[in-house]
Amino acid sequence: MNVGFIGTGSMGTLLIEAFIASGALSPAEVAVSNRTYAKAQALADRYPGMRAEFKNAETACGSDIVFLCVKPHEFIHVVEDIKPVIRPEQIVVSITSPVLVSHLEGELDCKIAKIIPSITNKVWSGASLCIYGDTMEEKDKKRLESLFTHISEPLRIAESYTRVVSDLSSCGPAFMAFLLQKFIDAAVEETGIPRSEAVKVASNMLLGTGLLLTEGRMTPEEIQARVAVPGGITAKALQLLSRETEGVFNDLIRTTHDKYREDLIKVTTAFYGEEVNGQ
Known part of the structure:
Protein backbone atom coordinates (compact mmCIF):
# COMPACT_ATOMS: atom_id res chain seq x y z
CA MET A 1 0.00 0.00 0.00
CA ASN A 2 1.30 3.43 -0.95
CA VAL A 3 0.18 6.37 1.19
CA GLY A 4 0.78 10.04 0.43
CA PHE A 5 0.79 12.94 2.85
CA ILE A 6 0.36 16.46 1.52
CA GLY A 7 1.41 18.78 4.31
CA THR A 8 4.12 17.97 6.84
CA GLY A 9 3.15 20.36 9.60
CA SER A 10 2.42 19.36 13.17
CA MET A 11 -0.43 16.90 12.59
CA GLY A 12 0.78 15.55 9.27
CA THR A 13 4.17 14.75 10.75
CA LEU A 14 2.57 13.26 13.86
CA LEU A 15 0.51 10.85 11.75
CA ILE A 16 3.48 9.82 9.64
CA GLU A 17 5.66 9.20 12.69
CA ALA A 18 2.94 7.29 14.52
CA PHE A 19 2.11 5.07 11.54
CA ILE A 20 5.77 4.20 11.01
CA ALA A 21 6.57 3.70 14.71
CA SER A 22 3.54 1.44 15.16
CA GLY A 23 4.41 -0.67 12.14
CA ALA A 24 1.27 0.33 10.27
CA LEU A 25 3.39 1.67 7.41
CA SER A 26 7.00 1.29 6.34
CA PRO A 27 8.91 4.39 5.15
CA ALA A 28 9.03 2.90 1.65
CA GLU A 29 5.23 3.05 1.50
CA VAL A 30 5.13 6.79 2.26
CA ALA A 31 5.45 9.83 -0.02
CA VAL A 32 5.34 13.38 1.30
CA SER A 33 5.11 16.87 -0.12
CA ASN A 34 4.93 20.28 1.47
CA ARG A 35 4.61 23.89 0.39
CA THR A 36 8.27 24.19 1.42
CA TYR A 37 10.06 21.26 -0.20
CA ALA A 38 12.99 21.42 2.25
CA LYS A 39 10.62 20.50 5.11
CA ALA A 40 9.36 17.43 3.26
CA GLN A 41 12.91 16.40 2.42
CA ALA A 42 14.04 16.88 6.04
CA LEU A 43 11.31 14.48 7.16
CA ALA A 44 12.16 11.95 4.46
CA ASP A 45 15.84 12.10 5.44
CA PRO A 72 -8.39 25.19 5.73
CA HIS A 73 -7.46 28.14 3.51
CA GLU A 74 -4.89 26.01 1.64
CA PHE A 75 -7.32 23.25 0.64
CA ILE A 76 -8.62 24.78 -2.57
CA HIS A 77 -5.06 25.20 -3.86
CA VAL A 78 -4.10 21.62 -2.98
CA VAL A 79 -7.27 20.29 -4.59
CA GLU A 80 -6.45 22.19 -7.76
CA ASP A 81 -2.94 20.69 -7.69
CA ILE A 82 -4.08 17.08 -7.46
CA LYS A 83 -7.38 17.19 -9.39
CA PRO A 84 -5.80 16.36 -12.80
CA VAL A 85 -4.11 13.17 -11.54
CA ILE A 86 -6.63 11.71 -9.08
CA ARG A 87 -8.23 8.41 -10.10
CA PRO A 88 -11.66 7.04 -9.06
CA GLU A 89 -10.21 4.11 -7.06
CA GLN A 90 -8.05 6.35 -4.86
CA ILE A 91 -9.06 7.50 -1.37
CA VAL A 92 -8.50 11.14 -0.42
CA VAL A 93 -8.66 11.88 3.31
CA SER A 94 -9.03 15.32 4.85
CA ILE A 95 -7.94 15.72 8.47
CA THR A 96 -9.36 19.26 8.75
CA SER A 97 -12.80 19.69 10.34
CA PRO A 98 -14.10 22.79 8.45
CA VAL A 99 -13.52 21.07 5.09
CA LEU A 100 -16.71 19.16 4.38
CA VAL A 101 -16.85 15.85 2.57
CA SER A 102 -19.15 17.55 0.05
CA HIS A 103 -16.48 20.18 -0.66
CA LEU A 104 -14.08 17.48 -1.83
CA GLU A 105 -16.69 15.29 -3.52
CA GLY A 106 -17.66 18.25 -5.67
CA GLU A 107 -14.11 18.66 -6.95
CA LEU A 108 -12.40 15.26 -6.94
CA ASP A 109 -13.45 12.17 -8.86
CA CYS A 110 -12.45 9.63 -6.20
CA LYS A 111 -13.43 8.23 -2.82
CA ILE A 112 -13.58 10.82 -0.04
CA ALA A 113 -13.20 10.51 3.72
CA LYS A 114 -12.56 12.85 6.61
CA ILE A 115 -10.66 11.56 9.62
CA ILE A 116 -9.92 13.81 12.57
CA PRO A 117 -6.86 12.61 14.50
CA SER A 118 -5.65 13.61 17.97
CA ILE A 119 -2.27 14.34 19.49
CA THR A 120 -2.92 11.26 21.65
CA ASN A 121 -2.41 9.16 18.51
CA LYS A 122 1.30 9.93 18.93
CA VAL A 123 1.33 7.40 21.77
CA TRP A 124 -1.09 5.03 20.00
CA SER A 125 -4.01 6.13 22.12
CA GLY A 126 -7.23 8.11 21.92
CA ALA A 127 -9.74 8.17 19.09
CA SER A 128 -9.68 8.96 15.40
CA LEU A 129 -13.00 10.33 14.14
CA CYS A 130 -14.13 8.82 10.83
CA ILE A 131 -16.58 10.42 8.39
CA TYR A 132 -17.19 8.89 4.96
CA GLY A 133 -18.45 10.08 1.61
CA ASP A 134 -21.11 8.34 -0.44
CA THR A 135 -18.63 6.55 -2.72
CA MET A 136 -16.74 4.91 0.14
CA GLU A 137 -17.58 1.22 0.21
CA GLU A 138 -17.43 -0.83 3.40
CA LYS A 139 -14.14 -2.39 2.30
CA ASP A 140 -12.68 1.11 1.87
CA LYS A 141 -13.83 2.14 5.34
CA LYS A 142 -12.34 -0.99 6.88
CA ARG A 143 -9.09 -0.37 5.03
CA LEU A 144 -8.73 3.07 6.56
CA GLU A 145 -9.86 1.94 9.99
CA SER A 146 -7.38 -0.95 9.89
CA LEU A 147 -4.63 1.60 9.34
CA PHE A 148 -5.79 3.83 12.19
CA THR A 149 -6.34 0.91 14.57
CA HIS A 150 -2.55 0.79 14.96
CA ILE A 151 -2.52 4.23 16.60
CA SER A 152 -6.05 4.88 17.89
CA GLU A 153 -9.62 3.69 18.26
CA PRO A 154 -11.40 4.59 15.01
CA LEU A 155 -14.93 5.90 15.69
CA ARG A 156 -17.48 6.51 12.97
CA ILE A 157 -19.43 9.72 13.52
CA ALA A 158 -21.95 11.85 11.66
CA GLU A 159 -20.39 14.89 10.03
CA SER A 160 -22.89 17.14 11.79
CA TYR A 161 -21.14 16.30 15.08
CA THR A 162 -17.63 16.92 13.76
CA ARG A 163 -17.01 20.04 15.79
CA VAL A 164 -18.23 18.94 19.20
CA VAL A 165 -16.58 15.51 18.93
CA SER A 166 -13.37 17.22 17.82
CA ASP A 167 -13.62 19.41 20.92
CA LEU A 168 -13.72 16.31 23.09
CA SER A 169 -11.15 14.24 21.21
CA SER A 170 -8.72 16.55 19.42
CA CYS A 171 -8.91 19.84 21.34
CA GLY A 172 -9.61 18.06 24.63
CA PRO A 173 -5.96 17.15 25.36
CA ALA A 174 -5.03 20.84 25.21
CA PHE A 175 -7.98 21.80 27.43
CA MET A 176 -7.16 19.12 30.02
CA ALA A 177 -3.45 20.01 29.88
CA PHE A 178 -4.33 23.66 30.52
CA LEU A 179 -6.38 22.75 33.59
CA LEU A 180 -3.61 20.45 34.82
CA GLN A 181 -1.07 23.22 34.33
CA LYS A 182 -3.18 25.59 36.45
CA PHE A 183 -3.53 22.88 39.13
CA ILE A 184 0.25 22.40 39.17
CA ASP A 185 0.93 26.15 39.18
CA ALA A 186 -1.33 26.59 42.21
CA ALA A 187 0.27 23.67 44.05
CA VAL A 188 3.74 25.15 43.53
CA GLU A 189 2.63 28.67 44.46
CA GLU A 190 0.70 27.70 47.57
CA THR A 191 3.01 25.05 49.04
CA GLY A 192 6.46 25.42 47.48
CA ILE A 193 6.55 21.81 46.21
CA PRO A 194 9.21 21.46 43.49
CA ARG A 195 7.54 21.87 40.12
CA SER A 196 9.13 18.71 38.72
CA GLU A 197 7.58 16.67 41.53
CA ALA A 198 4.17 18.27 41.08
CA VAL A 199 4.27 17.63 37.33
CA LYS A 200 5.22 13.97 37.85
CA VAL A 201 2.50 13.33 40.43
CA ALA A 202 -0.21 15.18 38.49
CA SER A 203 0.71 13.55 35.16
CA ASN A 204 0.49 10.06 36.65
CA MET A 205 -2.79 11.00 38.27
CA LEU A 206 -4.20 12.03 34.88
CA LEU A 207 -2.96 8.82 33.28
CA GLY A 208 -4.54 6.72 36.01
CA THR A 209 -7.81 8.62 35.77
CA GLU A 221 -19.54 10.70 38.13
CA GLU A 222 -18.53 7.34 39.61
CA ILE A 223 -14.92 8.43 40.07
CA GLN A 224 -16.02 11.55 41.91
CA ALA A 225 -18.35 9.54 44.12
CA ARG A 226 -15.64 7.00 44.96
CA VAL A 227 -13.05 9.66 45.86
CA ALA A 228 -15.25 12.22 47.61
CA VAL A 229 -16.36 11.20 51.10
CA PRO A 230 -19.45 13.22 52.11
CA GLY A 231 -18.32 16.17 54.20
CA GLY A 232 -14.67 15.44 53.41
CA ILE A 233 -11.87 17.44 51.79
CA THR A 234 -12.50 16.32 48.21
CA ALA A 235 -16.23 16.93 48.50
CA LYS A 236 -15.68 20.49 49.72
CA ALA A 237 -13.23 21.16 46.89
CA LEU A 238 -15.65 19.72 44.32
CA ILE A 265 -17.69 29.97 5.54
CA LYS A 266 -14.19 30.82 4.29
CA VAL A 267 -13.62 27.30 2.94
CA THR A 268 -17.06 27.18 1.29
CA THR A 269 -16.47 30.57 -0.31
CA ALA A 270 -13.08 29.38 -1.60
CA PHE A 271 -14.65 26.29 -3.19
CA TYR A 272 -17.90 27.75 -4.50
CA GLY A 273 -17.41 31.49 -4.49
CA GLU A 274 -20.34 32.00 -2.11
CA GLU A 275 -21.98 30.54 0.95
CA VAL A 276 -23.97 27.37 0.26
CA ASN A 277 -27.13 26.31 2.14
CA GLY A 278 -26.44 29.00 4.74
CA GLN A 279 -23.12 27.41 5.77
Whole structure:
Protein backbone atom coordinates (compact mmCIF):
# COMPACT_ATOMS: atom_id res chain seq x y z
CA MET A 1 0.00 0.00 0.00
CA ASN A 2 1.30 3.43 -0.95
CA VAL A 3 0.18 6.37 1.19
CA GLY A 4 0.78 10.04 0.43
CA PHE A 5 0.79 12.94 2.85
CA ILE A 6 0.36 16.46 1.52
CA GLY A 7 1.41 18.78 4.31
CA THR A 8 4.12 17.97 6.84
CA GLY A 9 3.15 20.36 9.60
CA SER A 10 2.42 19.36 13.17
CA MET A 11 -0.43 16.90 12.59
CA GLY A 12 0.78 15.55 9.27
CA THR A 13 4.17 14.75 10.75
CA LEU A 14 2.57 13.26 13.86
CA LEU A 15 0.51 10.85 11.75
CA ILE A 16 3.48 9.82 9.64
CA GLU A 17 5.66 9.20 12.69
CA ALA A 18 2.94 7.29 14.52
CA PHE A 19 2.11 5.07 11.54
CA ILE A 20 5.77 4.20 11.01
CA ALA A 21 6.57 3.70 14.71
CA SER A 22 3.54 1.44 15.16
CA GLY A 23 4.41 -0.67 12.14
CA ALA A 24 1.27 0.33 10.27
CA LEU A 25 3.39 1.67 7.41
CA SER A 26 7.00 1.29 6.34
CA PRO A 27 8.91 4.39 5.15
CA ALA A 28 9.03 2.90 1.65
CA GLU A 29 5.23 3.05 1.50
CA VAL A 30 5.13 6.79 2.26
CA ALA A 31 5.45 9.83 -0.02
CA VAL A 32 5.34 13.38 1.30
CA SER A 33 5.11 16.87 -0.12
CA ASN A 34 4.93 20.28 1.47
CA ARG A 35 4.61 23.89 0.39
CA THR A 36 8.27 24.19 1.42
CA TYR A 37 10.06 21.26 -0.20
CA ALA A 38 12.99 21.42 2.25
CA LYS A 39 10.62 20.50 5.11
CA ALA A 40 9.36 17.43 3.26
CA GLN A 41 12.91 16.40 2.42
CA ALA A 42 14.04 16.88 6.04
CA LEU A 43 11.31 14.48 7.16
CA ALA A 44 12.16 11.95 4.46
CA ASP A 45 15.84 12.10 5.44
CA ARG A 46 14.89 10.77 8.88
CA TYR A 47 13.21 7.72 7.37
CA PRO A 48 15.28 6.02 4.64
CA GLY A 49 13.01 4.86 1.86
CA MET A 50 10.44 7.64 2.29
CA ARG A 51 10.00 9.81 -0.82
CA ALA A 52 9.86 13.60 -0.71
CA GLU A 53 8.11 14.93 -3.82
CA PHE A 54 8.46 18.42 -5.27
CA LYS A 55 4.81 18.64 -6.31
CA ASN A 56 1.57 17.66 -4.60
CA ALA A 57 0.43 16.01 -7.81
CA GLU A 58 3.41 13.66 -7.67
CA THR A 59 2.51 12.62 -4.13
CA ALA A 60 -1.12 12.03 -5.10
CA CYS A 61 -0.39 10.25 -8.38
CA GLY A 62 1.52 7.35 -6.83
CA SER A 63 -0.63 6.84 -3.72
CA ASP A 64 -3.55 4.55 -2.94
CA ILE A 65 -4.55 6.80 -0.04
CA VAL A 66 -3.81 10.54 0.03
CA PHE A 67 -3.96 12.48 3.29
CA LEU A 68 -4.54 16.22 3.01
CA CYS A 69 -2.91 17.68 6.13
CA VAL A 70 -3.08 21.40 5.37
CA LYS A 71 -4.82 24.43 6.83
CA PRO A 72 -8.39 25.19 5.73
CA HIS A 73 -7.46 28.14 3.51
CA GLU A 74 -4.89 26.01 1.64
CA PHE A 75 -7.32 23.25 0.64
CA ILE A 76 -8.62 24.78 -2.57
CA HIS A 77 -5.06 25.20 -3.86
CA VAL A 78 -4.10 21.62 -2.98
CA VAL A 79 -7.27 20.29 -4.59
CA GLU A 80 -6.45 22.19 -7.76
CA ASP A 81 -2.94 20.69 -7.69
CA ILE A 82 -4.08 17.08 -7.46
CA LYS A 83 -7.38 17.19 -9.39
CA PRO A 84 -5.80 16.36 -12.80
CA VAL A 85 -4.11 13.17 -11.54
CA ILE A 86 -6.63 11.71 -9.08
CA ARG A 87 -8.23 8.41 -10.10
CA PRO A 88 -11.66 7.04 -9.06
CA GLU A 89 -10.21 4.11 -7.06
CA GLN A 90 -8.05 6.35 -4.86
CA ILE A 91 -9.06 7.50 -1.37
CA VAL A 92 -8.50 11.14 -0.42
CA VAL A 93 -8.66 11.88 3.31
CA SER A 94 -9.03 15.32 4.85
CA ILE A 95 -7.94 15.72 8.47
CA THR A 96 -9.36 19.26 8.75
CA SER A 97 -12.80 19.69 10.34
CA PRO A 98 -14.10 22.79 8.45
CA VAL A 99 -13.52 21.07 5.09
CA LEU A 100 -16.71 19.16 4.38
CA VAL A 101 -16.85 15.85 2.57
CA SER A 102 -19.15 17.55 0.05
CA HIS A 103 -16.48 20.18 -0.66
CA LEU A 104 -14.08 17.48 -1.83
CA GLU A 105 -16.69 15.29 -3.52
CA GLY A 106 -17.66 18.25 -5.67
CA GLU A 107 -14.11 18.66 -6.95
CA LEU A 108 -12.40 15.26 -6.94
CA ASP A 109 -13.45 12.17 -8.86
CA CYS A 110 -12.45 9.63 -6.20
CA LYS A 111 -13.43 8.23 -2.82
CA ILE A 112 -13.58 10.82 -0.04
CA ALA A 113 -13.20 10.51 3.72
CA LYS A 114 -12.56 12.85 6.61
CA ILE A 115 -10.66 11.56 9.62
CA ILE A 116 -9.92 13.81 12.57
CA PRO A 117 -6.86 12.61 14.50
CA SER A 118 -5.65 13.61 17.97
CA ILE A 119 -2.27 14.34 19.49
CA THR A 120 -2.92 11.26 21.65
CA ASN A 121 -2.41 9.16 18.51
CA LYS A 122 1.30 9.93 18.93
CA VAL A 123 1.33 7.40 21.77
CA TRP A 124 -1.09 5.03 20.00
CA SER A 125 -4.01 6.13 22.12
CA GLY A 126 -7.23 8.11 21.92
CA ALA A 127 -9.74 8.17 19.09
CA SER A 128 -9.68 8.96 15.40
CA LEU A 129 -13.00 10.33 14.14
CA CYS A 130 -14.13 8.82 10.83
CA ILE A 131 -16.58 10.42 8.39
CA TYR A 132 -17.19 8.89 4.96
CA GLY A 133 -18.45 10.08 1.61
CA ASP A 134 -21.11 8.34 -0.44
CA THR A 135 -18.63 6.55 -2.72
CA MET A 136 -16.74 4.91 0.14
CA GLU A 137 -17.58 1.22 0.21
CA GLU A 138 -17.43 -0.83 3.40
CA LYS A 139 -14.14 -2.39 2.30
CA ASP A 140 -12.68 1.11 1.87
CA LYS A 141 -13.83 2.14 5.34
CA LYS A 142 -12.34 -0.99 6.88
CA ARG A 143 -9.09 -0.37 5.03
CA LEU A 144 -8.73 3.07 6.56
CA GLU A 145 -9.86 1.94 9.99
CA SER A 146 -7.38 -0.95 9.89
CA LEU A 147 -4.63 1.60 9.34
CA PHE A 148 -5.79 3.83 12.19
CA THR A 149 -6.34 0.91 14.57
CA HIS A 150 -2.55 0.79 14.96
CA ILE A 151 -2.52 4.23 16.60
CA SER A 152 -6.05 4.88 17.89
CA GLU A 153 -9.62 3.69 18.26
CA PRO A 154 -11.40 4.59 15.01
CA LEU A 155 -14.93 5.90 15.69
CA ARG A 156 -17.48 6.51 12.97
CA ILE A 157 -19.43 9.72 13.52
CA ALA A 158 -21.95 11.85 11.66
CA GLU A 159 -20.39 14.89 10.03
CA SER A 160 -22.89 17.14 11.79
CA TYR A 161 -21.14 16.30 15.08
CA THR A 162 -17.63 16.92 13.76
CA ARG A 163 -17.01 20.04 15.79
CA VAL A 164 -18.23 18.94 19.20
CA VAL A 165 -16.58 15.51 18.93
CA SER A 166 -13.37 17.22 17.82
CA ASP A 167 -13.62 19.41 20.92
CA LEU A 168 -13.72 16.31 23.09
CA SER A 169 -11.15 14.24 21.21
CA SER A 170 -8.72 16.55 19.42
CA CYS A 171 -8.91 19.84 21.34
CA GLY A 172 -9.61 18.06 24.63
CA PRO A 173 -5.96 17.15 25.36
CA ALA A 174 -5.03 20.84 25.21
CA PHE A 175 -7.98 21.80 27.43
CA MET A 176 -7.16 19.12 30.02
CA ALA A 177 -3.45 20.01 29.88
CA PHE A 178 -4.33 23.66 30.52
CA LEU A 179 -6.38 22.75 33.59
CA LEU A 180 -3.61 20.45 34.82
CA GLN A 181 -1.07 23.22 34.33
CA LYS A 182 -3.18 25.59 36.45
CA PHE A 183 -3.53 22.88 39.13
CA ILE A 184 0.25 22.40 39.17
CA ASP A 185 0.93 26.15 39.18
CA ALA A 186 -1.33 26.59 42.21
CA ALA A 187 0.27 23.67 44.05
CA VAL A 188 3.74 25.15 43.53
CA GLU A 189 2.63 28.67 44.46
CA GLU A 190 0.70 27.70 47.57
CA THR A 191 3.01 25.05 49.04
CA GLY A 192 6.46 25.42 47.48
CA ILE A 193 6.55 21.81 46.21
CA PRO A 194 9.21 21.46 43.49
CA ARG A 195 7.54 21.87 40.12
CA SER A 196 9.13 18.71 38.72
CA GLU A 197 7.58 16.67 41.53
CA ALA A 198 4.17 18.27 41.08
CA VAL A 199 4.27 17.63 37.33
CA LYS A 200 5.22 13.97 37.85
CA VAL A 201 2.50 13.33 40.43
CA ALA A 202 -0.21 15.18 38.49
CA SER A 203 0.71 13.55 35.16
CA ASN A 204 0.49 10.06 36.65
CA MET A 205 -2.79 11.00 38.27
CA LEU A 206 -4.20 12.03 34.88
CA LEU A 207 -2.96 8.82 33.28
CA GLY A 208 -4.54 6.72 36.01
CA THR A 209 -7.81 8.62 35.77
CA GLY A 210 -7.89 7.96 32.03
CA LEU A 211 -7.39 4.25 32.65
CA LEU A 212 -10.22 4.20 35.19
CA LEU A 213 -12.49 5.79 32.59
CA THR A 214 -11.47 3.41 29.79
CA GLU A 215 -10.19 0.08 31.05
CA GLY A 216 -11.94 0.45 34.41
CA ARG A 217 -15.24 1.36 32.71
CA MET A 218 -15.99 3.98 35.35
CA THR A 219 -17.92 7.15 34.56
CA PRO A 220 -16.71 10.62 35.61
CA GLU A 221 -19.54 10.70 38.13
CA GLU A 222 -18.53 7.34 39.61
CA ILE A 223 -14.92 8.43 40.07
CA GLN A 224 -16.02 11.55 41.91
CA ALA A 225 -18.35 9.54 44.12
CA ARG A 226 -15.64 7.00 44.96
CA VAL A 227 -13.05 9.66 45.86
CA ALA A 228 -15.25 12.22 47.61
CA VAL A 229 -16.36 11.20 51.10
CA PRO A 230 -19.45 13.22 52.11
CA GLY A 231 -18.32 16.17 54.20
CA GLY A 232 -14.67 15.44 53.41
CA ILE A 233 -11.87 17.44 51.79
CA THR A 234 -12.50 16.32 48.21
CA ALA A 235 -16.23 16.93 48.50
CA LYS A 236 -15.68 20.49 49.72
CA ALA A 237 -13.23 21.16 46.89
CA LEU A 238 -15.65 19.72 44.32
CA GLN A 239 -18.30 22.14 45.56
CA LEU A 240 -15.88 25.00 44.89
CA LEU A 241 -15.07 23.70 41.40
CA SER A 242 -18.75 23.26 40.56
CA ARG A 243 -19.52 26.80 41.64
CA GLU A 244 -16.53 28.48 39.97
CA THR A 245 -16.74 26.63 36.62
CA GLU A 246 -20.49 27.01 36.11
CA GLY A 247 -21.03 27.68 32.40
CA VAL A 248 -17.32 27.74 31.52
CA PHE A 249 -17.42 24.70 29.27
CA ASN A 250 -20.63 25.88 27.60
CA ASP A 251 -18.76 29.07 26.68
CA LEU A 252 -15.80 26.98 25.52
CA ILE A 253 -17.95 24.94 23.13
CA ARG A 254 -19.68 28.06 21.83
CA THR A 255 -16.24 29.58 21.16
CA THR A 256 -14.95 26.59 19.20
CA HIS A 257 -18.20 26.37 17.22
CA ASP A 258 -18.08 30.07 16.36
CA LYS A 259 -14.53 29.68 15.04
CA TYR A 260 -15.54 26.54 13.14
CA ARG A 261 -18.41 28.36 11.43
CA GLU A 262 -16.09 31.22 10.54
CA ASP A 263 -13.60 28.82 8.94
CA LEU A 264 -16.38 26.84 7.24
CA ILE A 265 -17.69 29.97 5.54
CA LYS A 266 -14.19 30.82 4.29
CA VAL A 267 -13.62 27.30 2.94
CA THR A 268 -17.06 27.18 1.29
CA THR A 269 -16.47 30.57 -0.31
CA ALA A 270 -13.08 29.38 -1.60
CA PHE A 271 -14.65 26.29 -3.19
CA TYR A 272 -17.90 27.75 -4.50
CA GLY A 273 -17.41 31.49 -4.49
CA GLU A 274 -20.34 32.00 -2.11
CA GLU A 275 -21.98 30.54 0.95
CA VAL A 276 -23.97 27.37 0.26
CA ASN A 277 -27.13 26.31 2.14
CA GLY A 278 -26.44 29.00 4.74
CA GLN A 279 -23.12 27.41 5.77
